[in-house]
Amino acid sequence: MRRTPDRIRPALAAAVAAAVVLVGCTGDRDDAERGRDGLRPGSADLGDPYVPGSGNGGYDVSHYRLAVRYDPASDRLTGRAGIVATAAHGLSRFNLDLAGLDVTRVTVDGADAQHRREGDELVVTPRGGLPRGGRFTVELEYAGTPTAKPDGVLGTGGFLHTDDGAVALGQPYSAASWFPVNDHPSDKATYDIEVSVPDGLAALSNGVPGERSSAGGWTTWRWAERSPMASYLTTLVIGDYRVATGTHAGKPMVTAVPATLPATGPEAASLARTGEIADFLASRFGPYPFDAYGGVVVTDRRIGYALETQSRPVYGPGFFRGGRPNLGVVAHELAHQWFGNSVALGRWSDIWLNEGFASYAEWLWEEHDGGRTAQRNFELEYAVTDWSRPSVDPGRSRLFGPAVYKRGALTVHALRRTVGDDTFFRILRSWTAEQRDRNATTDDLIALAERVSGKSLRPLFDAWLVGASAPALP
Numbered sequence: 222m223r224r225t226p227d228r229i230r231p232a233l234a235a236a237v238a239a240a241v242v243l244v245g246c247t248g249d250r251d252d253a254e255r256g257r258d259g260l261r262p263g264s265a266d267l268g269d270p271y272v273p274g275s276g277n278g279g280y281d282v283s284h285y286r287l288a289v290r291y292d293p294a295s296d297r298l299t300g301r302a303g304i305v306a307t308a309a310h311g312l313s314r315f316n317l318d319l320a321g322l323d324v325t326r327v328t329v330d331g332a333d334a335q336h337r338r339e340g341d342e343l344v345v346t347p348r349g350g351l352p353r354g355g356r357f358t359v360e361l362e363y364a365g366t367p368t369a370k371p372d373g374v375l376g377t378g379g380f381l382h383t384d385d386g387a388v389a390l391g392q393p394y395s396a397a398s399w400f401p402v403n404d405h406p407s408d409k410a411t412y413d414i415e416v417s418v419p420d421g422l423a424a425l426s427n428g429v430p431g432e433r434s435s436a437g438g439w440t441t442w443r444w445a446e447r448s449p450m451a452s453y454l455t456t457l458v459i460g461d462y463r464v465a466t467g468t469h470a471g472k473p474m475v476t477a478v479p480a481t482l483p484a485t486g487p488e489a490a491s492l493a494r495t496g497e498i499a500d501f502l503a504s505r506f507g508p509y510p511f512d513a514y515g516g517v518v519v520t521d522r523r524i525g526y527a528l529e530t531q532s533r534p535v536y537g538p539g540f541f542r543g544g545r546p547n548l549g550v551v552a553h554e555l556a557h558q559w560f561g562n563s564v565a566l567g568r569w570s571d572i573w574l575n576e577g578f579a580s581y582a583e584w585l586w587e588e589h590d591g592g593r594t595a596q597r598n599f600e601l602e603y604a605v606t607d608w609s610r611p612s613v614d615p616g617r618s619r620l621f622g623p624a625v626y627k628r629g630a631l632t633v634h635a636l637r638r639t640v641g642d643d644t645f646f647r648i649l650r651s652w653t654a655e656q657r658d659r660n661a662t663t664d665d666l667i668a669l670a671e672r673v674s675g676k677s678l679r680p681l682f683d684a685w686l687v688g689a690s691a692p693a694l695p
Contacts, residue, residue: 276405577629
């Protein structure tokens with residue numbers, strides 16, 4: 222947990238304080254149940270008001286090892302999960318988020334553990350408890366028909382059965398629909414993901430592709446993400462896809478479009494520019510932060526968005542309806558690999574740190590690609606902005622609203638105009654380098670920008686992020 226410095230300006234301080242949650246998954250509210258041996262339950266909710274019920278306290282996950290098998294014909298998933306974690310305090314029991322699937326066995330450090338369901342929570346009671354600071358491994362076996370989860374904000378997230386397979390995708394929810402997880406971005410972890418599907422289908426996920434194998438009518442696809450990843454950034458896309466595998470800058474590049482789409486269509490043409498766009502963004506933001514590149518297009522119309530799933534964004538069909546490549550959305554989702562994925566939010570009220578910078582990246586790419594300048598986009602957006610809507614702590618119903626995206630981008634450009642180009646891009650590169658693989662807050666950004674620029678910038682951020690009237694142009 223990082224405390225908000227006392228000197229932060231009052232308006233921004235109030236917005237930030239309204240949704241403070243503990244970062245690092247150490248929060249607990251069960252002190253009354255502390256036993257004589259110093260053990261107590263881990264909390265069943267991290268207390269983030271934007272995602273009630275998500276996340277669990279008392280431990281920190283470092284790695285997930287997932288092996289799932291999915292049959293689209295029966296819509297049945299079977300899975301094994303191995304979770305490596307460290308106890309933040311002595312644990313008498315702990316919770317995992319898991320929606321709808323039936324758990325048949327749980328072991329902790331090789332010994333059978335008691336487990337029970339409480340709604341979308343799996344409560345695990347290990348034998349003898351777990352000591353503070355101790356590393357432990359949980360093994361789980363589970364199965365069932367995965368379900369989607371309507372969240373009322375972005376739309377339906379989770380595991381969606383499709384005509385030829387499935388898509389596991391969504392923000393802020395998706396992971397708990399297909400594996401047991403500490404489902405909050407403040408607990409990032411590395412992943413090994415193994416997916417078995419009927420022969421002829423692809424099974425795409427995050428990270429570096431591994432060896433593929435086939436036996437008994439099933440093909441197993443393997444993926445490894447070695448950089449810490451927030452759970453909502455995991456994905457699973459199963460179906461009849463045209464998969465292209467190559468390299469870019471010495472790293473694997475995996476892109477995929479449904480086999481029903483033309484090989485030369487706007488979807489494939491957009492994904493083909495992934496490496497070029499990533500290289501341009503790296504020239505502005507610093508080195509690309511992951512070990513693989515790529516992207517996946519889906520055709521299911523329930524997915525009315527694109528999502529920055531780590532190392533391999535997923536793009537919904539609506540972005541290509543015009544029949545032409547859409548490089549703006551590719552620039553946006555690739556920018557998230559730095560802003561939102563590598564440098565991740567610790568609380569959902571700070572989502573502008575993800576979306577504001579990604580929206581600004583669209584402006585940077587458009588200017589680079591011969592379109593409007595970032596300054597012109599700034600002027601146009603400034604003229605139509607509703608300044609009554611804050612970027613920080615926008616409210617759950619406006620988590621993906623214009624204040625988060627466009628007002629966030631305005632703030633980024635206002636910072637640029639205030640400190641000058643050289644200092645501005647030094648701030649961005651310092652931010653992505655110093656906060657790489659970590660969780661960060663708005664206050665962290667302000668402190669870094671002030672340090673790098675040597676200027677007092679809190680009034681600027683206060684006015685542009687949460688002020689109720691149009692700020693003066695810098």
